[in-house]
Amino acid sequence: MVRTSQSVRVLGPSDVTAALAVVARDPVANVFADYRTRITQLDPRWLGGEMWGYHEGDELVSLCHVGANLVPVAASAAACEAFAERATRNSPRSSTIVGPRDAVEVLWAGLEDSWPRPRELRWDQPHLVTTRAADIACDQQVRRTTREEAAVLYPACVAMYTEEVGVSPEVDGGRDLYRARVNQLVGRGWSFSRIEDGRVLFKAEVACASPSACQIQGVYVDPELRGQGLAAAGMATVVATCLREIAPAVSLYVNAHNTAARAAYARAGFEQTDTFSTIMF
Structure with missing residues (x-):
């Protein structure tokens, strides 16, 4: 069953430890979210946007940075569908969507009918380490x-x-x-x-x-x-x-x-x- 936006909430300073645990599953690929979480402590005044959290029961399992960049983090298909559903109810605020290809594909499938037409889609970008x-x-x-x-x-x-x-x-x-x-x-x-x-x-x-x-x-x-x-x-x-x-x-x-x-x-x-x-x- 596809989860809805009810599984998603805006995170805050009290969620920093749980958010960093999500990031730590792949700290190199997730360095952007790691950095933003640490430097802002998820305080909206410093974040310049929001960090959404997707929960399974009481456990925080996925994140989505929502600002100039929309960035899924450790996001399953169900999480991406929930993030996209929530994002369709908000005015587009991001100039880019960026992240692992599988997650971006699911996000865009849920957003393309309601968000502006992209200026460019770059599907194949090797991530190098x-x-x-x-x-x-x-x-x-x-x-x-x-x-x-x-x-x-x-x-x-x-x-x-x-x-x-x-x-x-x-x-x-x-x-x-x-x-x-x-x-x-x-x-x-x-x-x-x-x-x-x-x-x-x-x-x-x-x-x-x-x-x-x-x-x-x-x-x-x-x-x-x-x-x-x-x-x-x-x-x-x-x-x-x-x-x-x-x-x-x-x-x-x-x-x-x-x-x-x-x-x-x-x-x-x-x-x-x-x-x-x-x-x-």
Whole structure:
């Protein structure tokens, strides 16, 4: 029997321990939810959205982060159906749905008749993980971006985002928010780059981190320098630093058709552990 939204409720600070137990079933794949749970303690004031919990009896068994990103966590088909049923009764608030492909497929099957038409559906995104330093040489010129370099880094971040997502992060008044996000990552020591003479040759950021893993985003190489091995060597440096100073596992996900990026990540030691999907609005 398919459960309804009655099995779903909004979680709060008193649910943090139970939520982290759900996340811990696969802490690397669930690093985003792990990070958001820890940093906000599921307080809506800091979450900027909601965390939904799906229960079987009195046990919390699945989660769904509901904000700019709709992210199912350890979500069975029944949980996804319940999350989708609840989401159809709310105005769409997410610009993306992202997570393990099986869960995203069930969510979208329940939402596609009531939510806006997607701008893009990316069903095949290998989820990659490494827990060891790369066998190739690191790029010794890749290092943490300094606050003084943030202004130089910012245009490369905009270029990467626009190329990857298909829309500039600065549209609809998003410039200040996106610049603040870039500066925040720089300030945390989560931004890595190789900058020469005011030119960003390579860059990447840690998007989120937990005691178990961190997730890389925004990998970018200057278009005129692609195909020269900068991505692989740069990622080797990022991985080595992350493993040493941030988390014991490093993850990311990439579009299956991006063969050049996948080859660079493989050289940097990444291996596929799952398949993610992203639906973009």
